[in-house]
Amino acid sequence: MSEPADLLVVGAGPAGMAAAATALAGGLRVVLVDSGAAVGGQYWRHPPAHARAAIPTDDLHHGLRGYRALCEALSAGRAAGRLELRLAHHVWSAVREDDGFAIHVVDRRRAPQETAGVLRAPKLLVATGAYDRQLPFPGWDLPGVLTVGGLQALLKGGGVAAGSRVALGGTGPFLLPVAAALASRGVEVVAVCEAAHPSAWLRHPGPLLRNPRTWAEGAGYATALARRRVRFRPRTAITGAEGGDRVTAVRIASLRPDGSPRPGTERHVEVDAVGVGWGFAPQLDLLVPLGCALTDSADGNAVVVVGGGQRTTVPGLYAAGETCGVGGAALAVGEGRLAAESVLADSGAAPAPGPKRLAGVRSAVARHRAFARALALAHPIPPAWSSWLTDETVVCRCEEVTAGAIRTARAEGGADDHRQVKQLTRAGMGWCQGRMCGPAVHCLTAGQRGYEPAERLVATPVTLGALADLDP
Amino acid sequence: MALKVVVVGAGVVGAACAFHTASAGMDVTVVDRGPVGAGTTSRGEGNVLLSDKEPGPELALARLSRRLWDEAGRELGPDTFELEHKGGLVVASTTEGLAALGEFAARQEAAGVRIEPVDRVQDLEPHLAPGIPGGVHYPQDAQVQPVLAAAALLRAALQRGARLHKGEVAGALTGRGGRISGVRTTTGDVLHADAVVNAAGTWGGEVGRRLGAPVEVLPRRGFVLVTEPLPPMVRHKVYSADYVAGVASSDAGLETSCVVEGTRGGTILIGASRERVGFDLTMNTAVVTRLAAQACGLFPFLRGVHLIRAYRGFRPYCPDHLPVVGPDPRVPGVVHACGHEGAGIGLAPATGALVTAHLLGRPWRGADPAVHTGLLPDRFLIPGGAPQ
């Protein structure tokens, strides 16, 4: 693409793909950047294009028709010279410049080699998705304990199952597709421990009933899991993992309404791998330093404030997908389209021609948002989850800071948020910069206040040599 | 009856003021709107330096402070705030630079600083780039973990009877003869006091105004880069001789002069940039790439090391780049202890001791008000008094 771009899109998951496709349809020049080896993000994660035959994953996916349509639109955009697709590019900073935005990228197509560069456009759309939200428990740092998203990524991206006897735990509807995917690859899924009670769904029946497709998808998993004799255990949790060099067993307990283990219900189950996840945490690292307003969402996350057109509070900056509130792929696609329509309108371009009218997209987005909110309320983090911890439980995996050290920082150091805990204990100061332990440390120190993620001026590690080469 | 003192600010300087005033038996209340060390204290590298200071009032305070950090280490336990006697190594990039550095160091030595000229800098820092003509080793330079240090000093103050009050100072209560008699907070709390210490760091200008005793304290933005954790590769605080010029400079634009050092946690910290942009929080990627280039120039192995984090803070500086420590002649009872620019961590204990000495009217822990007159606020109040 020789002419300057009109729009930068960061993240080529469902939201970013839909946004890029819509902007292309409206005649814009687009640069689409993603750290992965293929478009699709986490939801539509695929092996790189050349490896699709060797690693078949189609049966693990949902909504592939939509994915393929978006892929075709992107291919057409590339053929027309209006889409520059930058895969294996990691964005470490996004900043405002006089006439728009600059994103600072590291090209890792020939990893581990790195080349730093800068991409610019008048408008920026951030669709960086989310990652699994974690709560620590004794033994969660044993090898073989993964996030549920990690199990799924290995399956969808590499065709690999991380174990042969797997227990899943946490909360949220994502546990089901991962269980079904593992089972379909011959893995024995010994338990799916869902902390919430199904009756919680009945408290918000409206939004749930208005999303029949999601019901159908859920029913599909239930059938698949029943057929493979996977035990779904509501109101239980994995409260501990045991093993030496690798996890060999989990402790599973029934939960009381507050989430504390019901005495006498604990049982050992032998496993060789575990998947845990407590919903998702939006990936806001590029948005926070840009000064976007944030708000609390129903699932306890901070999310970016956007208006109906997915405009953030920063002019020229748009967000779509999980950064605006975790809600799944269908919502993300709708938001991506709406965001791109706003970019078109704000750039003085005509709306994108398409089969679906904008009003229809808007009402679908509203419906999916209501559904996501209901889901979040039905799958809360159990208030008493910290009763699973011992003082020796590692909370910050990187710096190996224990629950006891964090409790001491709170009691004796007066630390009342994760920033202060970080300064006093190093929790959150390591490689992952608190992405794994941040929500947990927040719960342990700040109680009921909303979680405000740490500001990370460097969104992903980058070698000093690559940066030095950029210096004039 | 014990003198009632309100210390405004729970950064490292406020904590040190609280520690020393409480140790002297005063009745102390520390007021801050946030937790301990959450402002500029948490944004520095934890420098306790003599090497970057010219002979003069700041160096005199720094020498005292260096000793008081050791005393604090003995009293509070050196591990409670990671006190490390690592030493500084200043390197010159050219032979002319080395000659200038040598002259500077000779003047420091005359003022009581221990210096050791180094011909082969690789003997001290094996991973330094080849071709560096030489440098000066400053064995007295040290480092602390600043938030832990502030927390330890504050905790010790509380053990000596001090109190912590969460709140933001809104204004002063005035008694007979215009003397301050306490402060009001924005939520309406009233704290009575015989003396109020302005240890509000970068916000010291604003707090001074609210107390009716304005001093000119301005923010000077700085970024610090943090690498992935590594085994020990850099032993000293290593910086280029340009750093001293940067500290003393009054240039409004961006200045960077590379400072590289390791930490207990294994990360390497890379500073230091200086920009006068007010309290602007925006990321400046040009600063990051410049510091990266300078650091890789000093230590080529850093090229393959990952930057994992960057943070920025606002150094509190006075127009003449000296801190303002001492009683305000306009409002009896107000004592300033702010404007330390990038040296607040290092200068904190001596500042606390000097404030205590001013309040007692006699020397305290080696701090003699009659000696440190160059830091008094009076210099700003006499026309033409503040050297620019």
Added chain:
Amino acid sequence: MSEIVVDGESLPFTEGQTVAAALVAAGRVAWRTTRVGRRPRGVFCGIGVCFDCLLTIDGAGGQRACLVPARPGMTVTTEEGDDE
């Protein structure tokens, strides 16, 4: 099947897999020990966020095994703590 070399030993992989996928497919879930507690670690998040799966690839340290695609002949050194 292609191969990478892990700590001097050949490890087969399927083109398109990441280094982490290749290791997990071979039954390895841990390849690093932590700095402080010397605990074994391997893949956790699988998507580049947690940094548990770090190793050295072709001499470059601090590489996330879950992100880097395996390439024939690639040399992988697992990190014994962070202090090599």
